[in-house]
Amino acid sequence: MLTRSFLVRRVAHRSLPVAAVAAGLLASGRVLPAQTRPAQHLPSFEQMYGFKPGTDRKLPSWKQVTDYFTALAKASPRVQLRTLGKTVLGRPFLVAFISDSANLAHLERYRTIQRKLMDPRLRTPRDSREQLIEQGKNVILVTCSIHSTEVGGWSTGLVLADRLARGNDAETRMILQNTIILLVPSQNPDGVDIVGDWYRSTLDTPAEGTSPPELYHHYTGHDNNRDWYAFTQPETRYVVDSLYTPWDPQIVNDIHQQGGNAGRIFIPPYMDPVEPNIDPILTSSTNALGMQMSWSMIQQGFTGVANNASYDMWSPARQYSLVHRGARLLTETASARLATPVNVEFDRLGTGRGYDAREATWNHPAVWAGGKWGYEEIVKYQTAASWALFVHAARDRRAWLESYAALGDRALGDMPPWGRDPWPSAFLIPKTQANPASLQRLIWTLQHGQVEVRESTAPATVGGRTFAAGSYVVLVKQPFGGYAKSLLERQKYPNLFEYPGGPPKRPYDVTAHTLPLLFGVDVATVMGAPPPTGAVLPEVSWPAFTVAGLSGTGVKRIGIYQSYNAPMDEGWTRYVFDTYRIPFTTLHDKDVRAGNLIAKYDAIILPDQNANQIARGLGGPYPDSLKGGLGAPGAAALAAFVEAGGTLLAFNDASEYAIENLELPVRNVLQGVRNTDFYAPGSLVGVQVDRAHPVASLFNAPVPAVWFEDSPAFDVVDPNKVTVVARYAEGSAQLLSGWLLGAQRLSGKAALVDVTKGKGHVVLFGFRPQYRGQSEATYPLIWGAILRGAGAVRP
Numbered sequence: 129m130l131t132r133s134f135l136v137r138r139v140a141h142r143s144l145p146v147a148a149v150a151a152g153l154l155a156s157g158r159v160l161p162a163q164t165r166p167a168q169h170l171p172s173f174e175q176m177y178g179f180k181p182g183t184d185r186k187l188p189s190w191k192q193v194t195d196y197f198t199a200l201a202k203a204s205p206r207v208q209l210r211t212l213g214k215t216v217l218g219r220p221f222l223v224a225f226i227s228d229s230a231n232l233a234h235l236e237r238y239r240t241i242q243r244k245l246m247d248p249r250l251r252t253p254r255d256s257r258e259q260l261i262e263q264g265k266n267v268i269l270v271t272c273s274i275h276s277t278e279v280g281g282w283s284t285g286l287v288l289a290d291r292l293a294r295g296n297d298a299e300t301r302m303i304l305q306n307t308i309i310l311l312v313p314s315q316n317p318d319g320v321d322i323v324g325d326w327y328r329s330t331l332d333t334p335a336e337g338t339s340p341p342e343l344y345h346h347y348t349g350h351d352n353n354r355d356w357y358a359f360t361q362p363e364t365r366y367v368v369d370s371l372y373t374p375w376d377p378q379i380v381n382d383i384h385q386q387g388g389n390a391g392r393i394f395i396p397p398y399m400d401p402v403e404p405n406i407d408p409i410l411t412s413s414t415n416a417l418g419m420q421m422s423w424s425m426i427q428q429g430f431t432g433v434a435n436n437a438s439y440d441m442w443s444p445a446r447q448y449s450l451v452h453r454g455a456r457l458l459t460e461t462a463s464a465r466l467a468t469p470v471n472v473e474f475d476r477l478g479t480g481r482g483y484d485a486r487e488a489t490w491n492h493p494a495v496w497a498g499g500k501w502g503y504e505e506i507v508k509y510q511t512a513a514s515w516a517l518f519v520h521a522a523r524d525r526r527a528w529l530e531s532y533a534a535l536g537d538r539a540l541g542d543m544p545p546w547g548r549d550p551w552p553s554a555f556l557i558p559k560t561q562a563n564p565a566s567l568q569r570l571i572w573t574l575q576h577g578q579v580e581v582r583e584s585t586a587p588a589t590v591g592g593r594t595f596a597a598g599s600y601v602v603l604v605k606q607p608f609g610g611y612a613k614s615l616l617e618r619q620k621y622p623n624l625f626e627y628p629g630g631p632p633k634r635p636y637d638v639t640a641h642t643l644p645l646l647f648g649v650d651v652a653t654v655m656g657a658p659p660p661t662g663a664v665l666p667e668v669s670w671p672a673f674t675v676a677g678l679s680g681t682g683v684k685r686i687g688i689y690q691s692y693n694a695p696m697d698e699g700w701t702r703y704v705f706d707t708y709r710i711p712f713t714t715l716h717d718k719d720v721r722a723g724n725l726i727a728k729y730d731a732i733i734l735p736d737q738n739a740n741q742i743a744r745g746l747g748g749p750y751p752d753s754l755k756g757g758l759g760a761p762g763a764a765a766l767a768a769f770v771e772a773g774g775t776l777l778a779f780n781d782a783s784e785y786a787i788e789n790l791e792l793p794v795r796n797v798l799q800g801v802r803n804t805d806f807y808a809p810g811s812l813v814g815v816q817v818d819r820a821h822p823v824a825s826l827f828n829a830p831v832p833a834v835w836f837e838d839s840p841a842f843d844v845v846d847p848n849k850v851t852v853v854a855r856y857a858e859g860s861a862q863l864l865s866g867w868l869l870g871a872q873r874l875s876g877k878a879a880l881v882d883v884t885k886g887k888g889h890v891v892l893f894g895f896r897p898q899y900r901g902q903s904e905a906t907y908p909l910i911w912g913a914i915l916r917g918a919g920a921v922r923p
């Protein structure tokens with residue numbers, strides 16, 4: 129992990145006396161014109177590799193990206209390159225700092241200005257709010273292609289860096305003088321090669337342009353941009369520890385791609401709902417900058433620009449910057465088939481959420497006529513949108529810094545001036561908890577997102593309970609108090625429908641992010657006066673997670689099924705097992721189909737995946753060696769494994785595969801139910817757990833809650849063969865956080881069942897027990913199912 133002061137070591141104070149900086153001579157860059165070497169000395173990607181970034185059917189490799197940025201940083205005084213660490217699979221993770229060379233020479237000073245603008249407690253008469261605004265720069269974080277099949281960003285970063293390093297026109301110089309750009313060429317370097325190698329290997333075959341048959345991030349796949357408050361992956365931590373936390377950028381330009389049959393690019397404003405703890409200053413500045421970008425693009429002749437569409441402002445798992453002082457300008461450009469062009473006929477264009485791609489409306493004013501759409505067009509759109517962002521942010525430097533200072537003043541002032549409900553003053557967290565490792569993870573998680581955690585200095589009584597002095601306290605009045613509140617409170621997702629009486633309006637992602645329920649930690653909410661507290665505590669360490677009888681032993685032989693139609697839940701399952709140091713073997717289709725599984729395994733896990741995908745696997749243009757799924761031989765092999773004494777664990781949708789293919793006497797009561805009758809797209813739901821059952825012998829969450837995400841729920845058909853381990857609660861104990869429509873359909877239904885079959889068992893989880901590496905509260909149900917009492921010792 130990087131220290132927060134890593135920048136200090138690398139900054140060279142060479143061209144300007146410190147006194148001049150302190151006297152405010154850096155204002156607006158007037159004193160220091162851009163220093164440039166002749167542009168012909170700069171390397172060009174095309175000279176180095178023989179093709180321009182953004183050429184159809186040409187994807188750069190990560191080594192090419194790395195070598196190009198290294199050469200550029202060596203030649204240009206406007207570019208500093210840093211390696212923040214190694215990815216999960218060992219590739220270098222890069223960031224380029226791009227600005228006027230005079231700004232780059234004093235980066236640490238500008239970081240200090242950011243810090244003092246962000247936190248009014250750090251300001252001094254010498255560094256007053258007004259002086260800091262006068263001197264500071266607009267800091268912009270650019271994150272390219274966290275999603276590796278959204279290949280445009282790999283080349284857009286190259287084009288932007290070249291243009292910023294080379295340009296000597298007035299516009300480029302204004303950008304460089306007024307802004308400091310932190311450009312991350314890819315947030316997932318492993319995926320650049322996983323997708324790129326697959327793409328190059330399939331060129332001129334039927335599979336050209338398809339997704340690779342594996343996750344493009346080793347553990348998370350596409351979920352890698354849903355990791356922003358849990359920080360489970362090193363790539364997330366590099367960006368948070370080295371960029372978000374030291375800099376708290378005013379603006380984040382997050383470059384993505386969407387499907388290919390609607391608008392050509394989405395730019396904020398986002399759709400509703402807005403997470404209630406986001407400061408409205410950031411909502412409106414995001415809206416304003418998004419409209420400025422759209423205005424610039426349309427003026428330049430770009431069409432198909434859509435606003436207020438598809439993407440919402442709910443989950444801090446994606447919208448991290450919006451709860452950390454940064455406007456987030458997500459752009460989503462239309463995709464082709466990776467770098468292979470497609471021809472999109474106008475009549476094939478459809479509706480995006482919030483607009484019709486064939487009609488001119490206020491939020492989609494210039495209709496795209498259809499035609500060729502390739503890598504070239506994707507990179508052009510992404511570059512134009514990013515450049516428009518740079519221009520407007522640089523022009524409005526002062527407004528952005530004033531806004532930024534106001535955010536800091538508000539967070540430390542009296543209760544935020546928005547919303548009707550009174551805010552709590554603090555959250556109290558007792559140090560004695562059923563699961564000490566989960567408590568430690570909760571404190572680490574909060575602190576890692578810049579939340580200040582303290583201890584109480586006197587006993588405090590909340591809701592009739594007394595909390596001892598020395599309990600953890602999170603005050604809401606602190607720089608990131610709103611962020612802490614969003615993670616510690618229960619979400620009330622609004623009831624949104626497509627139209628009155630119509631189906632529910634699908635959230636862009638999930639609807640709950642309540643860490644006390646996910647982690648299984650007891651946390652109390654303090655309304656009224658906060659308890660007296662001491663100083664801010666230093667950051668705790670990431671806990672060493674273990675399960676007695678499983679961690680490090682290899683005593684239980686565990687297989688985890690991995691489909692070539694790679695589901696993210698399989699990656700998260702491996703992540704959790706690796707984190708707990710529990711050995712396992714990955715099973716592919718042929719391994720399962722080969723049979724005699726009982727000779728090699730005690731337990732086999734089917735991670736969350738659609739039943740048809742498990743049964744049929746990949747098809748279409750993929751090579752024969754990857755096709756077919758488990759098929760009939762795989763299903764027979766799993767049935768024989770259980771009959772012979774094995775344990776099969778099926779997570780969430782995979783339960784339906786097990787019910788059908790192993791002919792289990794269990795029924796999914798939600799099968800075929802329409803979303804107008806029942807809907808829960810990622811919520812925390814209360815359950816009653818039979819803690820005497822061997823599967824639940826390690827379960828110890830203070831408020832039993834499971835992660836329900838378009839999940840099944842069970843009725844038992846044959847009680848002689850099926851026991852219920854957990855049942856959904858009723859009434860107010862049912863929906864604990866998020867959104868759930870049609871609650872009565874879930875009341876009293878089974879959430880977790882243990883089915884006896886032959887000498888073995890099938891354990892059906894009607895929820896995601898290891899949701900995105902976060903639901904520590906329900907991991908013990910996995911351990912219990914594998915250990916089945918034998919060796920299951922409470923830690």
Ligand SMILES: [Zn+2]
Binds near residue numbers: 275
């Ligand atoms: Zn994306």
